Amino acid sequence: MSTYTEKIREISQRLLKECKVEMVIGFRQGTLPMMNEPCIVRKPEEVERLVWDSNCGINLANYLTNRKEKIGVVAKGCDSRNIVTHILENKIKREQLVIIGVPCQGMIDKRKIAAGVQGEILSVAEADGEVTVQTAAGAQTFKKAEVLQQNCSVCTHRNPVIHDEMVAEPVAEQTGVDPYADVAAIEAMSAEERWKFFEELLAPCIRCYACRNACPLCYCPTCFVDESKPQWVGKGQDPIDVRTFHFLRAYHCAGRCTDCGACERACPVGINMRLLTKKLNKDCLALYGWEAGLAEDKRPALDTYKANDPENFIH
Amino acid sequence: MSEWEPKIVSFLCNWCSYGAADLAGVSRMEYPPNVRVVRIPCTGRMSPKFALAALREGADAVWVSG
Amino acid sequence: MKNLLELMGIEADRIHFSWISSAESTKFVKVVNEITAKVKALGPNQRFVKQAAKVA
Numbered sequence: 001m002s003t004y005t006e007k008i009r010e011i012s013q014r015l016l017k018e019c020k021v022e023m024v025i026g027f028r029q030g031t032l033p034m035m036n037e038p039c040i041v042r043k044p045e046e047v048e049r050l051v052w053d054s055n056c057g058i059n060l061a062n063y064l065t066n067r068k069e070k071i072g073v074v075a076k077g078c079d080s081r082n083i084v085t086h087i088l089e090n091k092i093k094r095e096q097l098v099i100i101g102v103p104c105q106g107m108i109d110k111r112k113i114a115a116g117v118q119g120e121i122l123s124v125a126e127a128d129g130e131v132t133v134q135t136a137a138g139a140q141t142f143k144k145a146e147v148l149q150q151n152c153s154v155c156t157h158r159n160p161v162i163h164d165e166m167v168a169e170p171v172a173e174q175t176g177v178d179p180y181a182d183v184a185a186i187e188a189m190s191a192e193e194r195w196k197f198f199e200e201l202l203a204p205c206i207r208c209y210a211c212r213n214a215c216p217l218c219y220c221p222t223c224f225v226d227e228s229k230p231q232w233v234g235k236g237q238d239p240i241d242v243r244t245f246h247f248l249r250a251y252h253c254a255g256r257c258t259d260c261g262a263c264e265r266a267c268p269v270g271i272n273m274r275l276l277t278k279k280l281n282k283d284c285l286a287l288y289g290w291e292a293g294l295a296e297d298k299r300p301a302l303d304t305y306k307a308n309d310p311e312n313f314i315h
Numbered sequence: 316m317s318e319w320e321p322k323i324v325s326f327l328c329n330w331c332s333y334g335a336a337d338l339a340g341v342s343r344m345e346y347p348p349n350v351r352v353v354r355i356p357c358t359g360r361m362s363p364k365f366a367l368a369a370l371r372e373g374a375d376a377v378w379v380s381g
Numbered sequence: 382m383k384n385l386l387e388l389m390g391i392e393a394d395r396i397h398f399s400w401i402s403s404a405e406s407t408k409f410v411k412v413v414n415e416i417t418a419k420v421k422a423l424g425p426n427q428r429f430v431k432q433a434a435k436v437a
Contacts, residue, residue, distance in 0.1 A: 244367050248363060319424070319425055321417065342406055345410070346410045346413040347417040349413075370426065375395070375420050376396065376416065376426070378399070381400050
């Protein structure tokens with residue numbers, strides 16, 4: 001992993017020195033363990049701030065929206081797919097970007113680590129597929145595969161789909177994983193059970209909109225939840241309003257979501273709202289053979305018409 | 316209220332189903348009074364917000380027709 | 382749209398889509414009849430209705 005950091009710094013320095021880009025967006029060490037933050041570097045001598053490890057789960061495509069500068073951006077598989085989506089939606093131009101591709105082997109779920117140790121986490125280090133967590137009580141080691149974010153453990157697009165530079169050779173993609181097993185489990189329930197399931201799932205939501213803000217797809221100038229004339233959805237914690245919010249948020253991501261997991265990662269109460277977006281991803285794949293952000297020259301499923309589009313839901 | 320009657324909020328396209336509804340009326344056809352028609356300029360104006368808002372405010376079903 | 386509502390536990394027959402030309406008044410009447418019958422069979426909508434009084 002440290003070779004990734006070296007390589008990212010080296011490429012960033014070169015790009016900045018040669019004035020190929022005005023800034024590089026990457027990650028820097030967070031003030032707390034496992035909380036790496038997005039970081040914008042504008043000067044070649046500042047590249048030492050950039051780092052890379054398995055705590056870079058935030059989606060950097062979110063920081064590109066409507067930018068006018070020439071930007072170098074560090075991108076793992078899911079970020080690169082979101083960058084493609086951004087390009088398709090005219091939120092950034094391909095010519096503006098130098099994409100520094102990072103083959104990704106999954107990001108650590110900090111909640112899984114926190115649940116596994118006692119007391120405050122002082123530092124986290126990783127080597128050879130193992131994660132060592134230092135607490136006041138002592139050190140504890142986890143297998144990285146066991147503490148991955150759920151979306152990373154079923155990810156089938158680990159390598160960037162577009163890139164100008166690569167920091168390492170592509171990693172092997174996972175095969176034999178079923179990304180939609182959890183959605184299928186819910187589909188198998190009765191309407192009654194499903195209603196209850198989501199009631200419990202969404203009950204802790206405090207409507208902080210962290211999931212919306214972390215999402216690279218949510219760039220509307222005024223979000224529907226902030227509109228007051230007309231007011232589409234109440235602002236309180238009424239269960240129906242919460243459900244409406246999550247439903248519409250997921251729906252706005254239909255055919256665009258790359259399951260990067262930024263929403264779930266950002267959620268302060270740990271709601272797995274990805275189940276909703278994933279259901280739409282699953283349907284998009286089944287109905288239109290579409291997965292978001294895989295090619296720059298294909299229009300998204302929901303803005304193309306094909307004569308054989310499914311229409312069995314219409315009377 | 317002796318017997319429950321469903322309220323069906325219907326979003327009808329001005330040029331298609333709204334026209335059909337108009338024609339049905341002009342032709343003196345009979346149909347159940349449970350549909351509450353909202354005329355939209357085109358089915359493209361439809362948004363999931365509308366459907367959810369209707370259900371939230373107590374509609375028993377939503378019908379979108381182009 | 383329908384699929385996700387169903388996933389959340391709304392009954393399938395609570396939302397309908399159809400395609401009727403402006404000349405098809407007979408189809409209009411037919412569809413209204415069908416939908417009304419289906420919704421009647423379902424009974425009143427208990428879910429997704431906001432219970433508290435809404436401040437407009």
